[in-house]
Amino acid sequence: MLERIRIVLIGTSHPGNIGGVARAMHNMGLADLALVAPRCEVITQDSISRASGADHLLHQATVHSTLEDAVADCTLAVGASARSRTLPWPMISPRELAERLPDECQPDSARVALVFGREDSGLTNAELQRCHAHVHIPTNADFSSLNLAAAVQVIAYECRMAWLSQQDTASTTEEPDDALVTHAELERYFEHLERTLIAIEFHDPAQPRQLMARLRRLYLRARPEKMEMNILRGILSATEKTADKHRP
Amino acid sequence: MLERIRIVLIGTSHPGNIGGVARAMHNMGLADLALVAPRCEVITQDSISRASGADHLLHQATVHSTLEDAVADCTLAVGASARSRTLPWPMISPRELAERLPDECQPDSARVALVFGREDSGLTNAELQRCHAHVHIPTNADFSSLNLAAAVQVIAYECRMAWLSQQDTASTTEEPDDALVTHAELERYFEHLERTLIAIEFHDPAQPRQLMARLRRLYLRARPEKMEMNILRGILSATEKTADKHRP
Numbered sequence: 001m002l003e004r005i006r007i008v009l010i011g012t013s014h015p016g017n018i019g020g021v022a023r024a025m026h027n028m029g030l031a032d033l034a035l036v037a038p039r040c041e042v043i044t045q046d047s048i049s050r051a052s053g054a055d056h057l058l059h060q061a062t063v064h065s066t067l068e069d070a071v072a073d074c075t076l077a078v079g080a081s082a083r084s085r086t087l088p089w090p091m092i093s094p095r096e097l098a099e100r101l102p103d104e105c106q107p108d109s110a111r112v113a114l115v116f117g118r119e120d121s122g123l124t125n126a127e128l129q130r131c132h133a134h135v136h137i138p139t140n141a142d143f144s145s146l147n148l149a150a151a152v153q154v155i156a157y158e159c160r161m162a163w164l165s166q167q168d169t170a171s172t173t174e175e176p177d178d179a180l181v182t183h184a185e186l187e188r189y190f191e192h193l194e195r196t197l198i199a200i201e202f203h204d205p206a207q208p209r210q211l212m213a214r215l216r217r218l219y220l221r222a223r224p225e226k227m228e229m230n231i232l233r234g235i236l237s238a239t240e241k242t243a244d245k246h247r248p
Numbered sequence: 249m250l251e252r253i254r255i256v257l258i259g260t261s262h263p264g265n266i267g268g269v270a271r272a273m274h275n276m277g278l279a280d281l282a283l284v285a286p287r288c289e290v291i292t293q294d295s296i297s298r299a300s301g302a303d304h305l306l307h308q309a310t311v312h313s314t315l316e317d318a319v320a321d322c323t324l325a326v327g328a329s330a331r332s333r334t335l336p337w338p339m340i341s342p343r344e345l346a347e348r349l350p351d352e353c354q355p356d357s358a359r360v361a362l363v364f365g366r367e368d369s370g371l372t373n374a375e376l377q378r379c380h381a382h383v384h385i386p387t388n389a390d391f392s393s394l395n396l397a398a399a400v401q402v403i404a405y406e407c408r409m410a411w412l413s414q415q416d417t418a419s420t421t422e423e424p425d426d427a428l429v430t431h432a433e434l435e436r437y438f439e440h441l442e443r444t445l446i447a448i449e450f451h452d453p454a455q456p457r458q459l460m461a462r463l464r465r466l467y468l469r470a471r472p473e474k475m476e477m478n479i480l481r482g483i484l485s486a487t488e489k490t491a492d493k494h495r496p
Binding site: 020023024026027028029050052053054094095137138139140143144145146147149150153154157160161164197199200201202211214215217218219221222223224227228231232234235238239241242243 | 268271272274275276277298300301302341342343385386387388391392393394395397398401402405408409412445447448449450459462463465466467469470471472475476479480482483486487489490491
């Protein structure tokens with residue numbers, strides 16, 4: 001899917017931004033960069049420095065004189081846009097774009113262009129009107145102008161999230177390093193805990209208040225693993241041993 | 249919600265990155281920036297240029313010598329991390345983090361710290377072990393190192409998306425019956441716990457193994473409330489008293 005997504009930059013004026021875009025793309029697994037009428041050199045010390053190891057994307061980038069040329073083979077073009085335009089156009093959020101991508105990218109011949117405008121003035125109305133839809137990154141109303149590489153970063157991140165969910169890989173949560181304890185092991189812990197709290201004279205079963213209930217709630221919530229339970233039981237045993245020494 | 253989220257940068261070495269972070273934050277409606285032991289000047293031509301109009305965040309930023317100081321009042325701390333660590337820790341995606349934020353930010357006293365490490369080496373294990381969870385931005389396995397401002401951009405974007413979706417639907421979540429403890433209270437607990445474990449001869453700081461790290465992980469995961477923390481501290485005090493009686 002990701003190999004069918006092209007990032008198109010129109011009229012970029014700072015090499016550093018092109019480098020930053022290349023880094024953001026490569027980080028997220030995108031590789032197809034097209035530059036339309038760049039207003040600066042593409043391969044400079046600044047762009048290579050900001051690409052930070054992704055400069056092969058700069059060398060591979062195609063350069064075009066017009067947007068039409070850059071997206072000629074594309075089956076979908078989506079332009080990044082601020083919200084208000086004189087002519088309303090289908091407007092989607094980055095997340096909605098991501099939701100459409102798996103279907104849009106399915107055919108072998110599919111090519112999706114994500115088009116970003118100039119640092120100072122964005123895309124022209126004519127350019128926006130060559131796009132099937134516009135994507136608007138939600139921003140602070142008082143400070144809505146994103147850095148170009150930052151905008152590409154957000155969109156590329158959504159592309160990757162869509163791709164990952166398509167892989168149907170399991171959750172990103174790491175496996176715990178040990179199995180959770182069983183209910184019975186927890187109950188034995190609570191018994192041991194209560195005995196120990198009595199031994200150190202912290203707990204008086206005649207006046208229980210809600211002490212054990214509160215401790216149960218805490219440790220049940222924590223879902224201890226077996227290794228952690230061994231530590232907790234070890235602490236209780238060491239505490240009991242200390243209390244025993246004191247006993248006459 | 250957004251005003252309760254703090255971006256914490258540890259040991260940043262490039263002023264331009266701090267500026268880029270400020271811009272990304274202001275774009276997404278975040279304003280609370282904390283810098284821990286920055287390895288560069290904060291207010292420079294480069295940082296102001298990259299902030300691109302968000303330089304008031306640089307001037308307002310608080311500077312701290314330690315992570316503990318920067319997150320002392322925080323009820324949740326989440327550290328940005330690459331995937332593999334020797335001691336597995338709860339790992340969430342930026343989207344999963346976003347899903348948790350509305351609830352986490354609900355109490356007036358809530359403060360959420362999102363912690364980002366050094367450009368070259370990220371967060372140390374000790375720093376990661378002060379966090380309740382780790383957030384991993386999914387990246388290309390072959391090119392996983394995100395620019396600092398780009399990483400903040402992705403996380404801040406997810407924060408804003410969570411905030412926007414919260415504006416749509418009023419949350420039905422119940423208030424917890426008691427306030428969560430702050431980071432500083434948890435740290436005092438861990439200090440007290442370590443002292444006590446030494447006193448009962450369960451813990452030998454000369455041979456720490458991963459004892460304190462494992463206990464940290466357990467209690468950070470449990471998210472103790474203030475009332476529960478009072479009980480835990482009370483148990484430690486009673487244990488210490490028992491150990492003292494035994495001492496000759």
